[in-house]
Amino acid sequence: MKTPIDLRSDTITQPTPAMRQAMAEAPVGDDVFGEDPTIRRLERETAEALGKPAALFMPSGTMTNQVALRTHTEPGDEVVLDADSHIYFYEAGAPAALCGVMCRLLPGRRGIFTAGELRAALRPVDVHCPRTKLVCVENTHNRGGGSIWPIEQIAEVAEAARHAGLKLHMDGARLWNASVATGIPESRYASYFDSVSVCFSKGLGAPVGSALAGSEEFIARARRFRKMFGGGMRQGGIIASGALHGLRNHRARLADDHANARALAQALAAMPGVELDLADVETNIVIFRVRSMPADALVAKLKDAGVLVLAMGAERVRAVTSLMVDAADIDEAIAILKHQMTSTK
Numbered sequence: 001m002k003t004p005i006d007l008r009s010d011t012i013t014q015p016t017p018a019m020r021q022a023m024a025e026a027p028v029g030d031d032v033f034g035e036d037p038t039i040r041r042l043e044r045e046t047a048e049a050l051g052k053p054a055a056l057f058m059p060s061g062t063m064t065n066q067v068a069l070r071t072h073t074e075p076g077d078e079v080v081l082d083a084d085s086h087i088y089f090y091e092a093g094a095p096a097a098l099c100g101v102m103c104r105l106l107p108g109r110r111g112i113f114t115a116g117e118l119r120a121a122l123r124p125v126d127v128h129c130p131r132t133k134l135v136c137v138e139n140t141h142n143r144g145g146g147s148i149w150p151i152e153q154i155a156e157v158a159e160a161a162r163h164a165g166l167k168l169h170m171d172g173a174r175l176w177n178a179s180v181a182t183g184i185p186e187s188r189y190a191s192y193f194d195s196v197s198v199c200f201s202k203g204l205g206a207p208v209g210s211a212l213a214g215s216e217e218f219i220a221r222a223r224r225f226r227k228m229f230g231g232g233m234r235q236g237g238i239i240a241s242g243a244l245h246g247l248r249n250h251r252a253r254l255a256d257d258h259a260n261a262r263a264l265a266q267a268l269a270a271m272p273g274v275e276l277d278l279a280d281v282e283t284n285i286v287i288f289r290v291r292s293m294p295a296d297a298l299v300a301k302l303k304d305a306g307v308l309v310l311a312m313g314a315e316r317v318r319a320v321t322s323l324m325v326d327a328a329d330i331d332e333a334i335a336i337l338k339h340q341m342t343s344t345k
């Protein structure tokens with residue numbers, strides 16, 4: 001059977017032959033002793049890309065986010081974030097279970113909230129209230145459909161947070177995509193935040209790996225929580241090497257993923273029974289509403305026809321482009337989608 005065209009996520013990427021080669025040849029050491037040269041190099045190059053003094057390698061984006069939350073807060077503190085954010089929605093309750101923090105949710109639009117909404121959520125300093133410590137921003141926003149935070153809006157939110165004495169963390173799992181789409185360097189986005197997490201295992205195509213960046217002092221404290229959360233690895237350079245290869249070689253090509261997502265979105269917008277605003281497709285994630293059948297029915301039909309996508313609730317479907325699909329695959333997926341949207345079987 002033909003390999004399906006997999007549009008479920010950019011996390012399904014397989015390492016390229018060159019990436020596998022780099023991983024096979026990586027010099028390694030015990031990273032808990034600080035002796036893995038490949039991890040050190042990856043941390044240095046990531047910190048440089050983000051314009052931060054230091055960075056810390058971890059196995060997953062969930063761990064980098066949760067270590068960030070734990071490092072910025074103490075149990076009983078409050079974190080303010082968008083209601084659809086990955087940290088709140090998809091990290092298995094870790095803010096409560098691992099960090100002991102309360103989440104205060106803001107009603108963002110496609111994951112993006114305003115400085116006014118943040119200000120309205122601030123609490124008085126009062127013995128009755130939790131102490132608000134941290135504001136989180138997700139850029140690009142996953143459930144928001146790969147939406148990009150306007151840099152001016154980040155600046156306004158950061159200003160409001162600083163004025164209230166709060167710290168700022170950016171979940172930049174797909175910050176690389178935001179930078180390629182806007183031309184605004186990652187370091188400029190990062191300059192508004194005390195800490196930033198980034199992933200190598202999504203659009204950059206590495207099999208494993210994320211990093212948390214911040215000040216030397218912040219990263220030294222984070223290192224302790226990484227150990228506590230079970231993320232201290234030994235000869236992790238094998239996987240860090242895949243991440244380093246992705247960081248060095250796969251950033252610019254994200255533009256191809258964005259072009260493929262746009263082509264798919266344009267075709268979808270013209271199909272009967274599909275609702276999609278093209279202005280909402282900014283990077284590599286396409287979310288559309290299906291009017292003619294339940295989302296899971298379309299997902300099942302497409303699977304049988306060789307295209308994999310995900311249902312997001314009863315009416316919405318998500319398709320994500322990555323280095324596993326090229327323009328020809330997208331053309332084929334469009335033809336299959338057209339057929340499934342119009343066939344009655």
Ligand SMILES: Cc1ncc(COP(=O)(O)O)c(C=O)c1O
Nearest residue numbers: 060061062063086138142171173
């Ligand atoms: C925005 C965002 N943050 C964090 C993560 C978590 O990454 P991981 O799956 O490596 O834990 C994801 C994963 O999809 C994500 O989309």
